[in-house]
Amino acid sequence: MRLMWARKLGLMMAVAGFCAxxxxxxxxxxxxxxxxxxxxxxxxxxxxxAFGVNREGQLQTVxxxxxxxxxxxxxxxxxxxxxxxxxxxxxxxxxxxxxxxxEPSLKITFPDGNRDLVLHYLSHQVRGNEIEVTLKDIERxxxxxxxxxxxxxxxxxxxxAEVTNKTHSPLVVEEMQAGSWNLPRSSKYSLHYLSxxxxxxxxxxxxxxxxxxxxxxxxxxxTGHEFAPWFAISENGAVxxxxxxxxxxxxxxxxxxxxxxxxxxxxxxxxxxxxxxxDFAYPLEPGQSLRSPEFYGGFAAHGYEEMSHLESEFQxxxxxxxxxxxxxxxxxxxxxxxxxxxVSEEGQEQLAEKxxxxxxxxxxxxxxxxxxxxxxxxxxxxxxxxPDKFPxxxxxxxxxxxxxxxxxxxxxxxxxxxxxxxxxxxxxDWIIHFDGRPRTQARSxxxxxxxxxxxxxxxxxxxxxxxxxxxxxxxxxxxxxxxxEPGWPQMAADRxxxxxxxxxxxxxxxxxxxxAKHPHIEIESCSGGGGRVDLGVMRYTDEVxxxxxxxxxxxxxxxxxxxxxxxxxxxxxxxxxxxxxxxHRMTSLTYRFLSAMQGSLGIGADLxxxxxxxxxxxxxxxxxxxAMRDVVQHGTLHRLxxxxxxxxFAATESVSPDERKAVVFAFLHSEQMQYPAPVVHPRxxxxxxxxxxxALGGNLEAGTPPKASGAYWMNHGFSFRLEGDYAAAAAIFxxxx
Ligand code: GLA
Numbered sequence: 001m002r003l004m005w006a007r008k009l010g011l012m013m014a015v016a017g018f019c020a021x022x023x024x025x026x027x028x029x030x031x032x033x034x035x036x037x038x039x040x041x042x043x044x045x046x047x048x049x050a051f052g053v054n055r056e057g058q059l060q061t062v063x064x065x066x067x068x069x070x071x072x073x074x075x076x077x078x079x080x081x082x083x084x085x086x087x088x089x090x091x092x093x094x095x096x097x098x099x100x101x102x103e104p105s106l107k108i109t110f111p112d113g114n115r116d117l118v119l120h121y122l123s124h125q126v127r128g129n130e131i132e133v134t135l136k137d138i139e140r141x142x143x144x145x146x147x148x149x150x151x152x153x154x155x156x157x158x159x160x161a162e163v164t165n166k167t168h169s170p171l172v173v174e175e176m177q178a179g180s181w182n183l184p185r186s187s188k189y190s191l192h193y194l195s196x197x198x199x200x201x202x203x204x205x206x207x208x209x210x211x212x213x214x215x216x217x218x219x220x221x222x223t224g225h226e227f228a229p230w231f232a233i234s235e236n237g238a239v240x241x242x243x244x245x246x247x248x249x250x251x252x253x254x255x256x257x258x259x260x261x262x263x264x265x266x267x268x269x270x271x272x273x274x275x276x277x278x279d280f281a282y283p284l285e286p287g288q289s290l291r292s293p294e295f296y297g298g299f300a301a302h303g304y305e306e307m308s309h310l311e312s313e314f315q316x317x318x319x320x321x322x323x324x325x326x327x328x329x330x331x332x333x334x335x336x337x338x339x340x341x342x343v344s345e346e347g348q349e350q351l352a353e354k355x356x357x358x359x360x361x362x363x364x365x366x367x368x369x370x371x372x373x374x375x376x377x378x379x380x381x382x383x384x385x386x387p388d389k390f391p392x393x394x395x396x397x398x399x400x401x402x403x404x405x406x407x408x409x410x411x412x413x414x415x416x417x418x419x420x421x422x423x424x425x426x427x428x429d430w431i432i433h434f435d436g437r438p439r440t441q442a443r444s445x446x447x448x449x450x451x452x453x454x455x456x457x458x459x460x461x462x463x464x465x466x467x468x469x470x471x472x473x474x475x476x477x478x479x480x481x482x483x484x485e486p487g488w489p490q491m492a493a494d495r496x497x498x499x500x501x502x503x504x505x506x507x508x509x510x511x512x513x514x515x516a517k518h519p520h521i522e523i524e525s526c527s528g529g530g531g532r533v534d535l536g537v538m539r540y541t542d543e544v545x546x547x548x549x550x551x552x553x554x555x556x557x558x559x560x561x562x563x564x565x566x567x568x569x570x571x572x573x574x575x576x577x578x579x580x581x582x583x584h585r586m587t588s589l590t591y592r593f594l595s596a597m598q599g600s601l602g603i604g605a606d607l608x609x610x611x612x613x614x615x616x617x618x619x620x621x622x623x624x625x626x627a628m629r630d631v632v633q634h635g636t637l638h639r640l641x642x643x644x645x646x647x648x649f650a651a652t653e654s655v656s657p658d659e660r661k662a663v664v665f666a667f668l669h670s671e672q673m674q675y676p677a678p679v680v681h682p683r684x685x686x687x688x689x690x691x692x693x694x695a696l697g698g699n700l701e702a703g704t705p706p707k708a709s710g711a712y713w714m715n716h717g718f719s720f721r722l723e724g725d726y727a728a729a730a731a732i733f734x735x736x737x
Contacts, residue, residue, distance in 0.1 A: 047155025221483030381423030698729025
């Protein structure tokens with residue numbers, strides 16, 4: 001379908017009124033400008049995005065949705081507004097000025113007190129799958145360049161904006177967004193977003209979009225657990241997993257961010273996102289620029305599944321550090337829940353031996369290995385191995401892990417410092433704080449101010465040293481608290497708020513530089529569980545820690561929410577002990593495995609407590625996982641039955657890209673009144689191929705045929721025999737040659 005469009009488009013551009021059309025064949029995306037109508041257009045995947053210059057000179061959205069024919073009429077947009085409502089025009093990037101009452105993308109205060117900014121089209125460049133448009137204030141030398149880049153595979157559009165001060169005086173940017181996404185006018189939309197907290201991330205929420213503004217944001221300095229920087233807007237009532245139109249987007253920023261969804265007085269819906277303007281002020285000297293975070297947006301015509309599929313494909317092919325072909329995640333073992341801070345060389349080696357015996361590929365030593373770290377009150381900041389626990393450094397343990405056939409990973413929390421640490425005693429002014437004010441501690445720690453060049457150099461230095469001196473394949477980079485008292489006293493008073501941008505830029509640059517210098521390194525983004533998951537950090541990290549809540553039942557809804565925005569490739573899920581430390585729930589080892597096998601599998605249990613039977617189960621499940629992980633991590637996800645809202649039954653299915661393999665995971669919360677488990681109808685198989693089926697971890701209902709066509713499985717369906725509480729099983733389908 002997509003390829004067909006791309007080929008047709010190449011031919012049709014010739015007959016349409018679009019000149020300067022460029023077809024980027026490698027990417028199947030095009031960009032074009034129709035000079036007669038002043039309309040720009042980008043096409044990619046099954047999506048068309050168009051905007052134009054209206055007669056007032058503003059940049060106005062024309063269309064965003066399913067792909068149009070190349071010769072379809074896209075007319076110059078007309079400004080909107082009525083006598084008492086001056087400025088409802090759906091602008092791509094509105095300056096705050098000229099009576100604007102809708103969300104601005106840019107707000108500036110000039111030194112003379114002027115705060116009026118009216119941006120008009122100045123010039124553009126169209127090349128390949130990209131468009132750049134420059135806007136200028138109607139009077140002052142303020143230039144804004146808007147960047148658009150269309151992905152040919154998925155139709156996901158990347159947008160950002162850069163403001164440059166070409167006046168002769170400094171000014172202050174008080175609000176900087178990537179721009180606005182304007183949806184087709186309608187009063188019948190629903191907004192979907194992910195809310196959460198520590199141990200309860202990514203809960204899918206839905207509310208109708210009405211005459212009001214909804215604000216999703218973080219004011220915490222980091223991405224945060226509270227909301228994911230992601231949105232999806234669907235047509236009311238018309239959207240299911242497999243049908244209906246959805247517009248969706250995600251911000252690539254790991255600091256304080258904001259996304260607003262506003263329905264204005266003419267019932268137009270605009271989504272605006274970028275730096276959080278709360279407490280924001282970024283001074284620009286003459287000649288200086290500020291670039292907004294990138295804001296990605298996409299469109300799916302066939303329901304939530306298609307949206308997730310496009311996002312997943314895009315993140316793997318365009319965002320992740322190993323894009324376009326990120327390698328499959330190795331099965332890892334992490335020692336945290338087994339030992340917490342009670343780390344020793346001998347204890348770690350014992351765990352490593354046991355982990356290797358079940359097929360683990362990567363052994364990760366978590367918190368507790370360094371300095372005086374016996375609990376969470378001391379040691380953060382002093383990144384050398386605890387001489388009592390590791391008298392000969394990390395090398396002997398790493399050598400043992402290698403000898404066992406695994407690679408070695410290490411937990412670090414480089415942005416943090418305990419009051420009780422050499423680093424804090426030496427540099428108490430290196431943390432984020434206001435002079436003379438209390439310094440709020442959380443988990444007994446402060447946040448180092450990475451915006452300070454010396455702090456950035458220190459953090460890079462300790463990590464570089466660890467990686468240079470030891471054969472470390474993987475870092476779990478944690479950040480266990482949010483900011484407080486966000487001061488930067490070393491800076492002049494009017495420059496301190498730059499911390500919101502500079503800190504995160506330095507954080508990214510450390511990750512970038514470490515990866516460049518140590519190209520084999522892989523990194524996990526963790527922040528007290530899933531507090532730092534966004535498309536910004538995903539450019540530099542290979543996976544994310546989904547949640548500290550490792551209860552396999554709670555995880556079903558956390559993972560379900562996660563899957564609406566992010567690829568299963570990066571979703572780390574561990575098998576831990578029962579009863580679970582977080583909520584004391586008891587579940588079988590099989591249930592725990594099947595829950596975790598829906599993402600990137602890890603083991604986080606205390607292997608010293610396992611029985612021979614547990615080892616045998618784990619060995620079998622890990623072998624099964626290795627055989628199916630390409631399907632789970634790179635396949636298409638189908639959410640067959642949602643675990644949300646008190647549901648008693650949940651099921652997901654992953655289908656391989658060639659549709660020859662599928663795996664269905666099913667979970668019964670509680671058997672009630674002896675009702676049999678629901679019938680499952682898998683999707684995405686080839687109707688005419690014949691698939692064998694076998695059960696894993698449980699049983700299929702008696703009478704289930706050992707093989708049948710895709711049409712049979714999808715239409716007739718099948719069921720599992722699930723009995724009792726917290727019962728789980730999987731079914732593995734393979735097409736016959
Ligand atoms: C955070 C992480 C955990 C673990 C601890 C260690 O809570 O999310 O997985 O690493 O820190 O202190």
